[in-house]
Amino acid sequence: MSMGGDIAGHAPAERAVVLWFPDWPIWALPEEARAGEGVSLAVVSQGRVRSTNELARSRGVTGGMRLREAQGRDPQLQLHEEDPERDRRAFEPVVRALEEIASGLQLLRPGLCCLRANGPARYHGGEPRLADLLREAALAAGTGCLPRIGIADGLFAAQQAALHASPEAPVIVPPGGSAAFLAPLPVGALQRPELALLLIQLGVRTLGDFAALRADAVRDRFGPDGELARLQAAGADPRGIRPTPPAREHAIEAAWEPGLERVDEIAFSIRARVEQLVSALAVEGLVATVVELTAADEEGGVRTRAWRHPDWFRANDILDRVRWQLQGAAPGAELTAPLVRLRVRVTSADAGTSHDRGLWGGRGEDQVHRALTRVQSLLGHGAVGTFALTGGRGPAERQLLVPWGEPEPEGLRDPAQPWPGRLPGPAPAVVFDPPAPVQVRDESGAPLTVSPRGRLSAQPDSFSPEVAARPMRVRAWAGPWRLEQRWWAQGEAVHRLQLVDEAGCGWLLRLDASGSWSAEGRYQ
Amino acid sequence: MVGMRGLPEERRTRLEDLVAAGSVVSAASGRPVSRRAEEHAAGPVLPVLPVLPGLAGLLPEGGLRGGGVYAVEGSVLLGAALLAEASRSGRWGAVVGLPALGAEALAQLGARLDRLAVVPAPGRSWANVVGTLAEAVSVILAAAPAGIAPAEAGRVEARLRQQGCALVVQGGWPRPDARLRLARSEWLGIGAGHGHLGEHRVAVAAELRREAGRERFAELLLPEGTALAPVTAIGAVAS
Numbered sequence: 024m025s026m027g028g029d030i031a032g033h034a035p036a037e038r039a040v041v042l043w044f045p046d047w048p049i050w051a052l053p054e055e056a057r058a059g060e061g062v063s064l065a066v067v068s069q070g071r072v073r074s075t076n077e078l079a080r081s082r083g084v085t086g087g088m089r090l091r092e093a094q095g096r097d098p099q100l101q102l103h104e105e106d107p108e109r110d111r112r113a114f115e116p117v118v119r120a121l122e123e124i125a126s127g128l129q130l131l132r133p134g135l136c137c138l139r140a141n142g143p144a145r146y147h148g149g150e151p152r153l154a155d156l157l158r159e160a161a162l163a164a165g166t167g168c169l170p171r172i173g174i175a176d177g178l179f180a181a182q183q184a185a186l187h188a189s190p191e192a193p194v195i196v197p198p199g200g201s202a203a204f205l206a207p208l209p210v211g212a213l214q215r216p217e218l219a220l221l222l223i224q225l226g227v228r229t230l231g232d233f234a235a236l237r238a239d240a241v242r243d244r245f246g247p248d249g250e251l252a253r254l255q256a257a258g259a260d261p262r263g264i265r266p267t268p269p270a271r272e273h274a275i276e277a278a279w280e281p282g283l284e285r286v287d288e289i290a291f292s293i294r295a296r297v298e299q300l301v302s303a304l305a306v307e308g309l310v311a312t313v314v315e316l317t318a319a320d321e322e323g324g325v326r327t328r329a330w331r332h333p334d335w336f337r338a339n340d341i342l343d344r345v346r347w348q349l350q351g352a353a354p355g356a357e358l359t360a361p362l363v364r365l366r367v368r369v370t371s372a373d374a375g376t377s378h379d380r381g382l383w384g385g386r387g388e389d390q391v392h393r394a395l396t397r398v399q400s401l402l403g404h405g406a407v408g409t410f411a412l413t414g415g416r417g418p419a420e421r422q423l424l425v426p427w428g429e430p431e432p433e434g435l436r437d438p439a440q441p442w443p444g445r446l447p448g449p450a451p452a453v454v455f456d457p458p459a460p461v462q463v464r465d466e467s468g469a470p471l472t473v474s475p476r477g478r479l480s481a482q483p484d485s486f487s488p489e490v491a492a493r494p495m496r497v498r499a500w501a502g503p504w505r506l507e508q509r510w511w512a513q514g515e516a517v518h519r520l521q522l523v524d525e526a527g528c529g530w531l532l533r534l535d536a537s538g539s540w541s542a543e544g545r546y547q
Numbered sequence: 548m549v550g551m552r553g554l555p556e557e558r559r560t561r562l563e564d565l566v567a568a569g570s571v572v573s574a575a576s577g578r579p580v581s582r583r584a585e586e587h588a589a590g591p592v593l594p595v596l597p598v599l600p601g602l603a604g605l606l607p608e609g610g611l612r613g614g615g616v617y618a619v620e621g622s623v624l625l626g627a628a629l630l631a632e633a634s635r636s637g638r639w640g641a642v643v644g645l646p647a648l649g650a651e652a653l654a655q656l657g658a659r660l661d662r663l664a665v666v667p668a669p670g671r672s673w674a675n676v677v678g679t680l681a682e683a684v685s686v687i688l689a690a691a692p693a694g695i696a697p698a699e700a701g702r703v704e705a706r707l708r709q710q711g712c713a714l715v716v717q718g719g720w721p722r723p724d725a726r727l728r729l730a731r732s733e734w735l736g737i738g739a740g741h742g743h744l745g746e747h748r749v750a751v752a753a754e755l756r757r758e759a760g761r762e763r764f765a766e767l768l769l770p771e772g773t774a775l776a777p778v779t780a781i782g783a784v785a786s
Contacts, residue, residue: 391639394683395664398676406668410650410660422650424665438651448736448744449770450651452624482739499737501744521744527732529744544649546744547624547732 036177036201036260038140040150042121042157042170043185044114047134048074050168051113052103063097068105110134113166120164124156127266137181139264140174150174154193176201177260183212201258206231213252218245230256273311274368275300282321282361286349289362290342297367298338304372310335313371316348320360329370332428334392339400341367347404395427404428412438416445416506418531418544419456446504446521451531451544458533458541462487463520464494473518473534477505486524488542496525503534519543596633596686596713599656601767604778605753606725611686613711616704618691618723623648625729625751628769629715630688631656634663641680644669644690645717655770674703681712691718726754730764748775 044050048066049057057064063079065072072088082097094100110133118136122128125143130136144150154172161170173184175196183205184194196204205212208230210219227233234257241253254261275296283289304311312335317327330344345365349358398407408424414436415421421438425431463471465481472480485494503518518534529546595610603609611617611633619626623645634640635657642648646667654660664684669676673692680687695703700721707714716723730752736745747769752762761782766775 391664391683394679397679398664398666401672401675401679402666402669407664407666409663410653410665412651412654412660418649418651424667427664446743449747450655451649452622452627452652453647454649455647479740499734500740501737501742502740521737523734523737523744527734529732529734529737529747545623546652546734546747547622547729547749 039178039181040140041137041173041181041185044134044168044170046074049076051110063100066103066105073105117164120160124160129264178262179255179260180258276366278364282363284361297341301338309372311369312373315368315370317366319364320362322360343400414440418451418454451546453545458543461540461542463540473503497522499523598632599772601772601774605763605765611713614708615724616714618716618720618726620728622729626688626715626717627653631658633686634658638685641684641687678706681707681710686713688715691716697721724756728752
């Protein structure tokens with residue numbers, strides 16, 4: 024059914040303009056950092072160079088280079104820590120200037136943006152003219168950075184065109200010409216290093232080669248992202264351009280003199296302004312999805328934390344986060360020092376319409392969310408959650424509670440893997456964390472021990488689920504299983520034992536290195 | 548019966564009265580609607596939530612009645628087993644006040660952990676938390692607060708009925724719809740120092756409020772939930 028290299032069934036790619044401002048993090052630096060001839064600059068993060076200016080590049084400093092190597096090549100190199108927020112703020116005036124020429128700009132990242140070409144080009148009298156006007160507008164914004172402009176069918180092709188443009192001349196790929204323009208480019212242009220490596224191993228070196236592969240074969244082998252990449256390579260990028268809503272600063276700040284000590288008092292005094300903040304967003308058709316709270320106390324302590332909402336923030340939700348952040352883990356706890364300043368800043372907002380039904384789907388889900396949020400306001404953020412299973416040897420290690428509204432932590436281990444020390448069969452219904460002390464004795468009443476070679480000192484005869492409880496007969500048992508714990512001090516072994524008491528209740532026990540027994544789990 | 552407020556309960560009561568008076572007639576058969584059919588007719592108002600097949604025969608409706616309270620004594624596993632099937636069917640559930648509940652055991656019983664809200668320590672807000680959750684979830688498994696007063700239990704029950712949410716309560720409750728306990732527990736696969744805990748065969752006894760003095764017994768496999776024997780009843784119904 025599918026022919027080689029087909030792009031059938033996809034709407035023709037939208038005509039797109041991409042503006043790329045090279046080395047934007049450098050241009051975003053404050054004027055005084057950039058001033059002066061002969062200064063070589065690098066923006067760095069996590070010990071690596073992220074971007075550089077022309078002079079640093081001419082001295083051999085390139086993006087991705089380790090800091091030590093960069094300083095070796097250019098001892099005069101001036102380093103600045105990466106700050107995405109600074110990049111974004113500095114790009115704001117550019118965005119505003121460009122929107123004078125054409126509205127509907129989509130911000131891909133600070134220093135890279137795109138817009139639909141058709142409407143504005145018709146209005147201004149052609150694509151070359153549109154490109155000129157955009158360049159002039161960017162220049163007038165006064166950052167000094169000239170954009171490289173690419174125009175083509177589809178976002179991906181326009182982006183590649185921008186990379187090939189010069190500050191003076193845009194690259195305009197004629198309609199229908201994206202596939203031919205992209206064909207000779209290397210597969211590395213897809214910005215998917217793993218995919219590119221695989222393709223090169225298969226002998227597929229150019230975008231043209233990749234585009235010529237069978238669509239179904241690509242989908243089977245590389246999945247949906249590979250499919251998207253193939254369409255991009257074929258000049259049929261299906262991604263549309265979605266204008267970014269104008270990013271205005273949405274924040275409130277309150278200051279108190281003298282500072283406030285009671286959390287309720289603080290929440291009460293900012294309530295009206297938080298409500299204003301939420302309704303100001305609503306007027307623009309936006310809802311807050313991430314807020315950042317910065318609290319400064321009298322003793323100079325400043326704590327900032329970002330809070331993500333699974334749905335979106337109402338005024339009460341923000342006030343809850345204020346309480347949680349100030350109270351820490353213990354509800355009702357007093358502040359360590361009076362609070363003098365509190366700032367609530369919306370760091371991520373979304374179009375309200377996409378949240379009309381809530382992220383949880385139907386109305387039922389919305390009800391669940393509201394109820395759980397109310398319980399959170401009552402008991403604290405961490406007091407309500409959902410279970411997540413993870414890999415681990417003991418039952419307590421194998422589960423965790425994810426607070427409601429937070430994504431599952433990354434890097435959960437696969438619970439289905441055969442973890443060493445994990446027993447087959449049913450999991451215990453009750454998990455003791457920490458393990459609860461118990462007693463296991465032999466027929467003579469002596470505590471049971473395990474020899475260094477892993478043998479029980481005798482047959483278990485009686486069992487007390489609590490140290491003081493009446494001993495019960497042991498009906499059956501299995502083990503012991505030796506359990507090497509990585510973190511165990513001298514690499515001493517602990518042992519596990521399962522037993523069934525006289526009432527038919529199953530237990531999972533462990534013997535620690537000091538010779539005491541405890542229960543990790545009960546099976547009913 | 549305690550505090551019958553809220554529209555659904557009133558509707559149900561009226562229906563009951565009509566059935567008693569013999570004035571409700573089944574549209575299909577033309578015969579007076581039986582008691583069983585009355586429960587069925589009340590279905591959309593107070594839904595019946597599915598339970599594991601091996602437990603269904605213990606309960607008059609074949610499942611947990613929305614708004615009903617089921618008290619489980621002793622076994623956490625049995626409480627979790629009662630909740631599991633409703634959760635598996637995609638309904639939202641909640642677990643309150645059981646900080647040591649094993650999540651993996653819940654999952655093995657069939658519960659969907661992504662649709663199970665967990666409040667490990669409700670503290671003194673127990674009734675408030677259960678009442679709030681009842682507005683949103685279909686079934687709640689909760690550790691009963693020690694010595695809950697009948698009046699407070701009545702208020703919680705009224706909220707549960709209003710919302711059609713079933714409560715499986717671990718521990719004592721003044722007048723539950725049913726009291727369930729693990730009557731027997733046997734493990735296969737484990738012996739004198741060999742094997743491991745494998746197949747778990749249990750017998751569950753249920754005493755229903757409307758069948759006082761009589762107990763029903765079900766034998767089933769856990770966590771699979773399959774019945775091992777038909778449900779039997781012992782004792783006479785006090786009338």
